[in-house]
Amino acid sequence: MTTTSAPSAPPVTSARSIGWPVAVGAVAFAVALNALGIWGDGTPDGEDSPLLSFLVVCGFIGVAAVLVFGLFVPRGLKRLAATDRAGVGAVVMSCLALVFVVAFWTGLPPILAAGGIVLGHAGRTAARRSGLGTAATVIGILALVADVAIYVSDWLSTNGMI
DSSP, X not given: OOOOOOXXXXXXXXXXXXXXXXXXXXXXXXXXXXXXXXXXXXXXXXXXXXHHHHHHHHHHHHHHHHHIIIIIHHHHHHHHHHHSBOOHHHHHHXXXXXXXXXXXXXXXXXXXXXXXXXXXXXXXXXXXXXXXHHHHHHHHHHHHHHHHXXXXXXXXHHTTOO
């Protein structure tokens, strides 16, 4: 009698299943930073219409999340499954997150960084690793750290602590 074991799920499947929780976490993180930037600045009447500003930036965050996690990440995972190697899309997405840190108020860096990290992680677990997955993951994490640092320094500056 021979026994066979079921093949384990490829890494792409696990990356795909983690994509939506990461997307929700990235959106929640971006919205929280947006709220901190608008209402946590310590200045009364700092914005003409803080609710409108908050909702506009939340719109940017929502559109970016739909594009990144509804279009770009699934395409990247599909390409990874077909070629079994990490693509440059993960690195590009993480680099865009790092570039958009200068426009931190848009809420885009956490969304782009999370997408780059998901694709980078999937690329790191691929059979034919090329280092792009690791690069995308590291750059995405740097973008998140830089985004938080900008918000913290903005908050400290506005509240007269630095």
